[in-house]
Amino acid sequence: MEGYHKETYGASWAPDYDEIFATVAGAMIERLVEFGSGGRVLELAIGTGRVALPLVERGVDLTGIDISREMVERLRTKPGGDRIPVVMGDFSEVPVEGNFRLVYLVFNTLFALENQQAQIRCFANVAAHLEPGGRFVTETFFPDLTRFDRGQRFGALAVEVDEVQVEASRHDRTRQSINTQRIHFREDGLKMYPVRVRYAWPAEMDLMARLAGLELESRWGGWDREPFDHQSQIHVSVYHKPA
Ligand SMILES: C[S@@+](CC[C@H](N)C(=O)[O-])C[C@H]1O[C@@H](n2cnc3c(N)ncnc32)[C@H](O)[C@@H]1O
Numbered sequence: 103m104e105g106y107h108k109e110t111y112g113a114s115w116a117p118d119y120d121e122i123f124a125t126v127a128g129a130m131i132e133r134l135v136e137f138g139s140g141g142r143v144l145e146l147a148i149g150t151g152r153v154a155l156p157l158v159e160r161g162v163d164l165t166g167i168d169i170s171r172e173m174v175e176r177l178r179t180k181p182g183g184d185r186i187p188v189v190m191g192d193f194s195e196v197p198v199e200g201n202f203r204l205v206y207l208v209f210n211t212l213f214a215l216e217n218q219q220a221q222i223r224c225f226a227n228v229a230a231h232l233e234p235g236g237r238f239v240t241e242t243f244f245p246d247l248t249r250f251d252r253g254q255r256f257g258a259l260a261v262e263v264d265e266v267q268v269e270a271s272r273h274d275r276t277r278q279s280i281n282t283q284r285i286h287f288r289e290d291g292l293k294m295y296p297v298r299v300r301y302a303w304p305a306e307m308d309l310m311a312r313l314a315g316l317e318l319e320s321r322w323g324g325w326d327r328e329p330f331d332h333q334s335q336i337h338v339s340v341y342h343k344p345a
Contacts, residue, residue, distance in 0.1 A: 103281040106298050108192060111214065112149070112170020114295050119150050120176065122295075123209075129325035130241070131156045133338070134206055137237050138162050141203025144231065146193035146224070147211040151177035151186065158182055165202075167193045194220050196227035203233055208241040212307070213299035217277075221302055222310050229314035235345040238316060241325075241338050245301045247275065264289060278302065304330075304337055316341040 115122070134143075134157055141163070148154050148166025150173050158164050159182065166188040168174050174190070177183040191197040193207070194215050205228045215221045228238045249255055250273040260267040271282040277300065284295040302310070308318050319342045320327075323334035330337050 103296060103298055106281075106296060108169050108214075109171075111297060112168070112173040115297075116150070116170065116172035116176055118293070118295070119173065120152065123152060126152050126156065127325050130208065131160070133325050133327075134204070134239065135160050135162060137206075137239060137340075138164075138204035141233070141236070142200065144196075144198060144202045144205045146196070146205065146207040146228075147209075147214065148177065148186070148188055149173045151180060151183050153206075153208060154186055155180060155182055158186060165189070165198060167191060167196070167198065169193070194224040194227065196224075196231050198231065201231055201233040201236070203236045204239065205232060205236070206239040208239075210242050210299065212240050212242055213301050215300065216298075217300055218302070218306075218310075221300070221307075222313060225310040225314040225316065229316050229343060232316075232343040234343060236343050237319070238311070238341040238343075239338065240307070240341075241336060242307075243301070244330075244334050244337050245278075245303060246335070247273070259284070304339065307339060311341045316343055 139162060143162050143164045145154050145164060145166045148168050154164055154166055164186055166186055168188060169192055174188050189198050212221060215224055232238060253273050255271045258268050266287045269282060269284045271280050273280050279300045282297050286293045311318060318339065320340040321330045322328055322338045323330040325338055
């Protein structure tokens with residue numbers, strides 16, 4: 103996907119992001135409140151505030167980072183969205199002052215970083231901004247290569263009277279990258295929502311964490327602390343900085 107860069111996701115998805123991803127799991131909010139309450143919390147890639155706003159409503163002291171002006175403009179229009187401090191920049195650099203009790207990065211967004219080097223940099227910078235005993239919580243998909251047939255996948259996400267939504271992906275297993283276009287067809291035309299990810303295996307993430315001086319504390323198959331096993335589609339991984 104030539105021409106795809108760090109700002110492309112937000113520029114393409116922002117107008118419709120909250121409609122496409124309308125819900126947020128209650129259990130995610132509960133776990134993040136548990137880990138973050140009483141300390142400073144940082145969300146990497148805060149986007150439109152889908153996760154941040156419910157946390158702030160629960161009294162969490164939250165700061166965000168994002169690179170997309172369009173996504174953060176959406177956040178600013180929502181009740182309470184104008185009161186959350188947001189630093190504009192690349193979250194792998196963690197360009198903020200001070201330390202945090204909890205840093206979190208959900209919805210596969212670790213994989214938005216273009217390669218292993220950028221992901222290693224992210225872990226290292228997060229570790230440098232955690233207070234002793236603080237936690238870094240990630241939520242990512244558990245790569246499932248059986249989804250691809252000779253490096254590609256095409257599928258219908260929704261078929262309605264007035265709309266069809268499809269998804270086309272190409273997988274490059276040498277780079278561990280997946281380029282996807284989600285396409286919505288309506289009578290008045292079509293819209294494209296591109297996304298590029300560089301996935302990492304759970305063990306690879308643990309190694310990145312160890313390089314940064316963090317330790318894996320828990321890994322769940324979901325936010326309700328479901329066991330993580332070979333059938334899990336996602337994993338929630340909790341890393342902590344030794345006190
Ligand atoms: C899938 S959205 C997730 C937003 C929010 N965390 C949520 O769960 O709704 C991904 C976000 O990551 C941001 N993003 C992608 N790459 C980034 C980077 N390198 N630095 C900062 N933000 C980035 C995008 O602008 C977008 O807002």
